[in-house]
Amino acid sequence: MSNINDHHFTFPAIRGIQAGREYFVSMCPLGLVHKIFKFDEEELSPELRAQRILNKSRVPEIARYITNNPDNYVFSAITASIDGDVKFTTINNTPEAQRNGFLRIDMNSKIIVNDGQHRRAAIEMAIKEDASLSSESIAVVFFIDRGLERSQQMFADLNRHAIRPSRSLGLLYDHRNDMSKIAKLVALKSIAFKGLVEMERSTLSERSRKLFTLSSIYTGCHALLDAKELSDESNASKLCITFWDEVSKQIPEWEMVQKSRLTAGEIRKELLHSHGIAIQSIGIAGSQLLSEHPKDWKQKLAALKNIDWSRSNAKIWEGRALVGGKVSKTYNNVTLTTNLIKQKLGLKLSPEEKRTEEAYKRG
Template identity: 65%
Template sequence: MQTEAASKVAGRAVSRASTGFEYTFPAIRGVQAGREFYASMCPLRLIPKIFLFDEDDLSAELRAQRVLNKGRLPALARYILDNPDDYVFSALTASVDGDMVFESQGDEGSAHRTGQLRIPMDARFLINDGQHRRAAIELALKEDPDLGDETIAVVFFHDAGLARSQQMFADLNRHAVRPARSIGVLYDHRDVNAQITRSLTECSAVFKGFVEMEKSTLSARSR
């Protein structure tokens, strides 16, 4: 056991020495399906530099992502720029084709799960979920570089090959359900039309109690 452990440490040292430079992320270590993964925070200015997306020319069976829909990007970037005080982006999910070394703060409890994640700069980062968010961040940074100091959550997995990356994409999107448009209007406090709509349903004697606030369709017996 000692020989095997020493061999792993030596292999990591050689890998790190060969690159010379590495990214270091504060991270939390977790386990899913018996595989380690790491959750961290990444400055927005680094997102376009380390997460590259150059698979547009590959056929679908050779990619691990859908083709980037560039028509979506201006609206996503505008969302960040127009709402600097309250925009929100969910985490990016990425596979790392390279040697990830996690150095924990201790041997027990929470200290064993928290620490520093070291990734060689020549490692390849493949986005499994969030490529449009990544591209929108790049577009927004060109207009407002000060956004670069803000952060986004990133979940790092070990790259286990194309088939595994394709399966991760399928699994991450399998159960995604777009919410009904009605509940989007109900919860949207930025859009003026949504505010007017809610006011009418709450104040008008004609509409009060007779508007379905959550679903976009009415059942046959709905009042």
């Protein structure tokens, strides 16, 4: 761990070489992170900064992640540049030990975070709520500062190849989110979706044999379930499976794809009912249907058969689910698609939905 003495920070460290330059890997107690690592929050123009502006709305969310998961949170290393006096002392001079030693950094040095500024701020916030976190640690990679241009280039390089996982893959691997667990169960066990869900990607190619994405199933189930129903994961999953299986009875093309009578690409190209906007809108309408007709909702749901899902029917879908012939999933488009489904199911529109519908008809 790091120590503070004799006007120096001392870190146990491993020395490495990258692009012909030294760098050092160490650990830092969480309680010292905000004291040692600085983040330049001055209102400087972008060309005079080496970092993005701190997005303060993200910090509480990351802090909650730490405090809500004290036994299994995980953080990647903070990357920092040192502008000041640095000395690395090896443990001894044997060849195998020359990479290991102690990194001494003058306390007057400026240590700037190149990558991990939101983690740094969130750690500080989390420790205020749970002081016991102070003794835990985070990995740190230190580079020697070579001026603003080098720091800016480091930021660009560190983020150049950073690609967020698809939403579907993130949901697939998320075992903390109850809603993602429900969506996975529905995707795997429902008759409606079995064998038809792309679990990794959030977009489907024309040649994909899948008809739905896990992210669209998640959104549809989330729209269907009332918040109170999430308290019982087993019953919530059963409700979703029952509902979507009943929906599939009204949309025969889904089963035809399962039995290889039609291809998924053909259905997605010609019809709207497997697209994310339709799944979400059916879920929203379904939530109201279950609430208002708890005993006869299945009979009411049969009206879905009366909807013409053809993308070629511009009179119905252009401006509602399509814009210029392409599927659009803006808030207004979701509302307008939901309105059509609700009207077919004999459900009343909310005041906001009515306003949106009237504006659409005037347009």
